[in-house]
Amino acid sequence: MTEFKKFFRRFPFQFPTRLILIVLVAGFGCAQKRVAQQVPPPPEASPTTAGESSTETKISPQEAQELFRSVDEILKFASTDTGLPIHHDVKRRLTSRDEVVAYIQKHMAEDEDAQRLRRSELVLKKFGLLPRDFNLQTFLVGLLREQVAGYYDPHTKAVNLLNWIDPEQQKPVLAHELTHALQDQSFGLEKWMKAGASDLEDKKQPSPADIESDEVFAARQAVIEGQAMVVLIDYSLAPTGKSLADSPQMVEALKAGMLVGTADSVQFQNAPIYLKEAVTFAYRYGLDFEAELLSKGGKAKAFAGVFSNPPRSTRQIMEPQTYLSGERIAPMRLPDFAHDFKNYDRFDIGAIGEFDVAVLIDQYAGVDMSKRLYPHWRGGYYYAARPKGDASAALALLYVSRWSNGEKAEEFADVYAKSLMKRYKRARKVLQSDAKPDSSTSAADILTGEHTWLTEEGPVVIDVQGDTVLVAESLDEVTTKQVEGEVFAKAVADRN
Incomplete structure (x- = not known):
């Protein structure tokens, strides 16, 4: 489910950096202007346009020139802090709110990842990670307008500064x-x-390897954002003589605070759990990952070194020791999708990584269960499809996950089973003896072997064998049986 994160990487996003300034002020009481001034929310746009408000205050030409001059000074600080050399000056341009909004709208309409956004939305809804009536595009437009910030564009090689925010507040x-x-x-x-x-x-x-690319992309995104977060914190703390390296308590404080939001971040505060986690993943866990690399290997390993040897999964980002130890998890062998789903049109396919299962467990079983169970993830993928010739049919879903052992697989299957009662209007368990619906509305307490529920969108099958959990939702019985046989045969072969 990384398409959403790929999409969001395209846009300027201010929330984490704004929050960091607030936490820094609270934690250290910095009197210096660059820290003490909280970045304000962007002024409201005119209700009749998507552009600038006629009452919006703009920085003066003199302030703009001073902001431009500060780029070179801050670039030198970042180079010293990271050990990454300056090969040439960075182009800079002053950007209006109109231009930023136009940038967002253009990419929302044309970017190839944005074209997959609708499919990602429906898959997230199938998993219950978004409400059924949630409009993801409307939410994203509102969030991006709310949190817009200065940004570096790797295509134009220019840093874009904002003409409606005080220069001192833009420096971090x-x-x-x-x-x-x-x-x-x-x-x-x-x-x-x-x-x-x-x-x-x-x-x-x-x-x-194709499926795993979802996870590789998310891990690399966390690297680049985590490094930038380290520099932002070091720059903000520099007047106090401190840095992230000697203030490790900042990492946990910031990670916790980012999910809370600020008083003015209404869109973010109202977001479903998955979106809050996905939007901040690269910043929160990337910061934690980089802090651990700095502690264990110093600046060279945390910055240039990780570009040469990048992490390959959200697991390695969330658990840096797995990266540092060189852990390699064998990829899961896949069924023959083209053959097994010959009566279906493929809708979407991708990885379900450790981050995804952490949020799913958190949503349905709580954060404590999530923290206890997600480290036992060892692989996962999904395949979404619709019956050929029936675009109105419920989205069918195959989800296969692998765990550290059979006990953890059963625990996850139990969490997933309990989620059905919240995700469907009707979900009744089928008794194995007579194949009639059970009037009980609760899921099984222990899940081993195969279990079936009937819902308004068709059957849901959860099958646990060894360390592998297979979930089939809204699939016909023949396809489900065929996929089950193939998936578990490959799982047994992998274990042997």
């Missing part, structure tokens, strides 16, 4: 964005990110 954000400029100069951000992406659209039978 500049430290973050100019880190991206340094990353781009040394490693080519667009090329490096594309190396972690695979277009599954034209692949009739994706390989395990």
Whole structure:
């Protein structure tokens, strides 16, 4: 389910950087102007246009020139902080709200990842991670307008500064964005990110490596944002003589605070759990990942070193020790999708990583259960499809996950089963003895073997064998049985 995160990476996003300034003020009481001034929310746009408000205050030409001059100073700070060299000056331009809104709207309409946004929305709804009546595009437009910030564009090689926010308040954000400029100069951000992406659209039978590319992309995104967060914090703390390296308590405080939001971030505060987590994942966990690398390997390992040896999954980002130890998890072998789903049109396909299961468990069983169970994830993928010739049919879903052992697989299956009562209007368990619906509205307490529920969108089958959990939703019985046989045969072969 990384398409949403791929899409969101395209846009300027201010929420994490704004929150960091607030936490820094609360934690250290900095009197320096660059820290003490909280970044304000963007002024409301005119109700009749998507552009600038006639009453919006603009920075003066003199302030703009001073802001432009500060770019070189902050770029040098970022270079010293990261060890990444300055190969050339960074272009800079002053951007109006009209231009930023136009940038957002253009990419919302034309970006190839945005074209998959609708499919991602329906898959997220099938998993219950978004409400059925939720409009993802409307939400994203509102959130991006609410949280818009200065940003570095790797295509134009320019940092875009905002003409309606006080220059001093933009400087910490500049430290973050100019880190991206340094990353781009040394490693080519667009090329490096594309190396972690695979277009599954034209692949009739994706390989395990193709599926894993979802996770690779998310991990690389966390690296570039985590590094930029380190520099932002170091720049903001510099007047106090401190840095992230000698203030490790800041990491946990910031991670916790980012999910709360600020008083003015109404769109974010009203977002479903999954969107809050997905929007902040690269910043929160990327910061944690980089802090751990700084602690264990120093600046060289945390910055240039990780570009040469990047993490490959959200698991390695969320649990940095798995990256540092060089853990390699064998990819899951896939069924023959083209053959098994010959009566279906493919709708979407992708990885379900450790991050995804962490949020799913959190939503349905609570954060404590999530923290206890998600580290036992060892792989996962989904395949969504619709019956051929029936575009109005319920979206069918195959979801296969692998766990560290059979006990953890059963625990996850139990969580997933209990989620059915919240995701469907009607979900009744079928008794194995007579295949009639059970009047009980609760899911099984223990899940081993195969279990079936009947819902308004068709049957749901959860089958647990060994360390593998298979979920089939809204699939016909013949297809379900065929896929079950193939998936579990491959799982047994992998274990042997």
